[in-house]
Amino acid sequence: MKSILNILLCLSIAGIQAQNTLKGNVVETTTKKGLAFVNVYIPDLEKGTYTDEDGSFNLDRLPSGNYTLIVSALGYETLSLKATIPTNTSLTISLMPSAIEIEGIIISTPFHKLQSENVMKVEQESVRDLKSNGAITLAEGISNIAGVESISTGLSIGKPVIRGLSSNRVLVYTQGIRLENQQFGGEHGLGVNDAGIESVEVIKGPASLLYGSDALGGVLYLNPERFAQQNTSSADINANYTSNTKGYSTNVGYKQSNDRFKFLFRGSLTEHSDYKTKSYRVTNTRFREQDFKAGLGYQSQGVKTEFRYNVNNLKPGIPENIGEQSTRKSPLLPFQEVTNHVFSSKTKLFFDTSSLNINLGYVYNDRKEFEEHHHDEHEEHDEDHGHEEEHDEEHEEELHDDDILEAALHMKLKTINYDVKYNLPKLGKFETILGVQGMNQVNTNYGEETLIPNALTNDFGILGTSHIHFENLDVQLGARFDHRNIEINNSLNRNFNSFNGAIGFKTDIVKNVTGRVNLASGFRAPNLSELASDGTHEGANRYEIGNSNLKNEQNFQTDVSLEYKSQHLEFFVNGFYNAVNNYIFLAPSGTEIDNTPVYTYSQEDAKLYGGEFGFHLHPHPLDWLHVETSFETVTGKQTNGLFLPLIPANSLNNMVKVELNNEWLDKGYLFVNLKSVFKQNKVSNFEDATPSYNLLSAGLGGTFMCLKRELTITLAGNNLTNKTYISHLSRLKANGIFNMGRNINLGVSYNL
Structure with a gap:
């Protein structure tokens, strides 16, 4: 496997092209006026920018190749188009006004990045929207x-069910890899916190x-x-x-x-x-x-x-x-x-x-x-004192200290x-x-x-x-x-x-x-x-x-x-x-x-x-x-x-x-x-x-x-x-x- 990767790396170096620039302008379809703050994003490179006040954008340091370009703005229909790099022409992109919400980029399926282009139906929700509806945990939000x-087993333990199938029949991917955490167990949760998760695809x-x-x-x-856009911080x-x-x-x-x-x-x-x-x-x-x-x-x-x-x-x-x-x-x-x-x-x-x-x-x-049965001596200790309720909090701390060694x-x-x-x-x-x-x-x-x-x-x-x-x-x-x-x-x-x-x-x-x-x-x-x-x-x-x-x-x-x-x-x-x-x-x-x-x-x-x-x-x-x-x-x-x-x-x-x-x-x-x-x-x-x-x-x-x-x-x-x-x-x-x-x-x- 190592030798194969070395060969591929050598091939990539041999195929290096000069870093390229993609320029263009985004306008409204009807008025032809430039649109400001439009997101122009290349999913394959995870690289993007926003248009300026005149609707112009500039993406530099791009490798040669054929890419999908996603152009989106609130109040306009999301557009997906093909871009071949390098190119000597400046793009002019027209966006159609629409009340439909911005279409998200689909990562879990190959080939196309917008759901409207996918052959396979994929549901996508942002974690921000799930949280705004009052979901306390990620497992609760996806429902x-x-x-x-x-x-669910209480609040902290939740397992996804897709059309009646659950446990090992539903695979969870995080950070681009399959998550393995004894997920078959009924009382085992996702093991992933929603902080730092941008969206969920099903x-x-x-x-x-x-x-x-x-x-x-x-x-x-x-x-x-996502990482911050080029030359920015937040x-x-x-x-x-x-x-x-x-x-x-x-x-x-x-x-x-x-x-x-x-x-x-x-x-x-x-x-x-x-x-x-x-x-x-x-x-x-x-x-x-x-x-x-x-x-x-x-x-x-x-x-x-x-x-x-x-x-x-x-x-x-x-x-x-x-x-x-x-x-x-x-x-x-x-x-x-x-x-x-x-x-x-x-x-x-x-x-x-x-x-x-x-x-x-x-x-x-x-x-x-x-x-319970690993702490009989603590239970006896409480019975001898006859003040179980008064010592509950101290008793819990003792249990936790011992449990670290006695799972x-x-x-x-x-x-x-x-x-x-x-x-x-x-x-x-x-x-x-x-x-x-x-x-x-x-x-x-x-x-x-x-x-x-x-x-x-x-x-x-x-x-x-x-x-x-x-x-x-x-x-x-x-x-x-x-x-x-x-x-x-x-x-x-x-x-x-x-x-x-x-x-x-x-x-x-x-x-x-x-x-x-x-x-x-x-x-x-x-x-x-x-x-x-x-x-x-x-x-x-x-x-x-x-x-x-x-x-x-x-x-x-x-x-x-x-x-x-x-x-x-x-x-x-x-x-x-x-x-x-x-x-x-x-x-x-x-x-x-x-x-x-x-x-x-x-x-x-x-x-x-x-x-x-x-x-x-x-x-x-x-x-x-x-x-x-x-x-x-x-x-x-x-x-x-x-x-x-x-x-x-x-x-x-x-x-x-x-x-x-x-x-x-x-x-x-x-x-x-x-x-x-x-x-x-x-x-x-x-x-x-x-x-x-x-x-x-x-x-x-x-x-x-x-x-x-x-x-x-x-x-x-x-x-x-x-x-x-x-x-x-x-x-x-x-x-x-x-x-x-x-x-x-x-x-x-x-x-x-």
């Missing part, structure tokens, strides 16, 4: 995207062609914040207060860029007490999270590279029953302490008519779990992964990418308890995909082969192989109406827990026994989508049918071990079907008024007629939003939102039905100048009627524990 929900459907195993159900792609501080938990989150960041080098860093701290329902606080849902992100980039002579690092330390309590009522933030037993280190590097080599992407990553996950369950997961893709020269109507991906993963136990054994996992995949441009039709197709080897405790050795493909079509049926059809297969190899677990999961209160004879999950999904988009109305309908062979599920065996119910893993063919539809109206001349509605539904069944577990209930989301902009207020808004969740009675034979409920939310915010700097203030209220309800995807549902009650979230952001 506002149609077709996406979250399995691929709803099999993405094994691009990402391999574990992308059978879809991909959650987290885009880190700093900001952000704080949020949450009334329900008496909690807060705060972060500060700085970034700077010159002609060649760029860097950034961001640190954050979050603490929350037990969340409150209408009647009680849910004991031990408190948590503390520390996060630090840093990045270093360099670009010159046909090479663009960046290195990023993220360390996240999360200490969440594991809720069991309603007990102590307090607003302290130190978790009680049982609790976890999880430290996640993510190292990544992204390098792109530019040749005359092609390019090479090399992404490398290392993820080190250190997971500890502390349980009952302690696992370290170390993962090295690589992703190399070569963008071939464009051949007629064909754009083609060839690639290899792989992973080496080691799981090691250090605690006295062993739930998942020591194991070694090796992955290797090879892929090819092409985009074909016809006059009125775009076609994307590809194929991939994967091999996974899992060696457990030097005793069990399993190999899993899979061949997968995908084909998609996109066409403009009539003016403003776009149709997409995607057919794709995906697979997922059984994870370590499913193959070899043998122990008690404290958070789930069950004894789990693996099945070493499990086969690959293999699926085939059909997606159909129809979109209408005009200047003042957007409408979409998405439908899917997903057939999954050898679906793996956990079910009670009817027996007990140590007074704990035993659950075992089985397989059965299954099918999931449903979709989403919605509209967005911003009527003329009331362009400041937005009315949005979306509905999502999914049904999951085994071939034996039984329903699958943990399938989200149907829901309807209605929002009215008003945009407020004037001389002193920028990006101002006011919204009212009603989410209606319907009764979920299509449940598995070991689940209970969940009643329907309605949640009312509202908020406002905006940006204005304070001491010549931008100050942004947001205020959002969720569950304003203080409704007592239980989500079907709450793991506290079995104990009859309600979800969070009324909450007011205040956010402040200041550019230093």
Whole structure:
């Protein structure tokens, strides 16, 4: 591998071109007047600038090649165009006025950068918008995207669900690499803080062609914040207060860029007490999270590279029953302490008519779990004194000091992964990418308890995909082969192989109406827990026994989508049918071990079907008024007629939003939102039905100048009627524990 990279580096040096300049002018289509403060951005180079007062722009130090240029401005339709560098001509770009919001750049799929050009449908939301709606955590925020929900264990632990599929069936990417942090566990969270995350992209459907195993159900792609634009610097501080938990989150960041080098860093701290329902606080849902992100980039002579690092330390309590009522933030037993280190590097080599992407990553996950029975001497100490309530806080501190040395369950997961893709020269109507991906993963136990054994996992995949441009039709197709080897405790050795493909079509049926059809297969190899677990999961209160004879999950999904988009109305309908062979599920065996119910893993063919539809109206001349509605539904069944577990209930989301902009207020808004969740009675034979409920939310915010700097203030209220309800995807549902009650979230952001 090293020799191959050396050869490629030599080739890149041989193909170096003089650094080039791209100049142009952006004007309004109707008046032909220059537009100021328009963002002109080249995604492949992650390089951009803004137009001056006359609409002119200048991008220098550009390597030779063919690039996509994204031109965007508030109040105008986002434009994507091809630019060949070097060029001797100055570009003139016209933008059409539009009330539609600025279209974001899609990173998770190849070839094209705007969703309107993609053959595969991708949902994208900025983290800023998710937070402005009152989301406390990233896992809670993504549940506002149609077709996406979250399995929660309290407030700190949330797992993404895409069209009814979760756990290892949804692959999470961060910093351009796959995130591996024992994500199969029901009480394991994302392990990523929203500070330093710019946007979230969701691929709803099999993405094994691009990402391999574990992308059978879809991909959650987290885009880190961009570096500062060339020869600029910025700093900001952000704080949020949450009334329900008496909690807060705060972060500060700085970034700077010159002609060649760029860097950034961001640190954050979050603490929350037990969340409150209408009647009680849910004991031990408190948590503390520390996060630090840093990045270093360099670009010159046909090479663009960046290195990023993220360390996240999360200490969440594991809720069991309603007990102590307090607003302290130190978790009680049982609790976890999880430290996640993510190292990544992204390098792109530019040749005359092609390019090479090399992404490398290392993820080190250190997971500890502390349980009650390791501290009998402390409990006796409290009984002798007879003043348990008076010594609670001191007692908690003693437990924490001892627990650092006495974790009952302690696992370290170390993962090295690589992703190399070569963008071939464009051949007629064909754009083609060839690639290899792989992973080496080691799981090691250090605690006295062993739930998942020591194991070694090796992955290797090879892929090819092409985009074909016809006059009125775009076609994307590809194929991939994967091999996974899992060696457990030097005793069990399993190999899993899979061949997968995908084909998609996109066409403009009539003016403003776009149709997409995607057919794709995906697979997922059984994870370590499913193959070899043998122990008690404290958070789930069950004894789990693996099945070493499990086969690959293999699926085939059909997606159909129809979109209408005009200047003042957007409408979409998405439908899917997903057939999954050898679906793996956990079910009670009817027996007990140590007074704990035993659950075992089985397989059965299954099918999931449903979709989403919605509209967005911003009527003329009331362009400041937005009315949005979306509905999502999914049904999951085994071939034996039984329903699958943990399938989200149907829901309807209605929002009215008003945009407020004037001389002193920028990006101002006011919204009212009603989410209606319907009764979920299509449940598995070991689940209970969940009643329907309605949640009312509202908020406002905006940006204005304070001491010549931008100050942004947001205020959002969720569950304003203080409704007592239980989500079907709450793991506290079995104990009859309600979800969070009324909450007011205040956010402040200041550019230093």
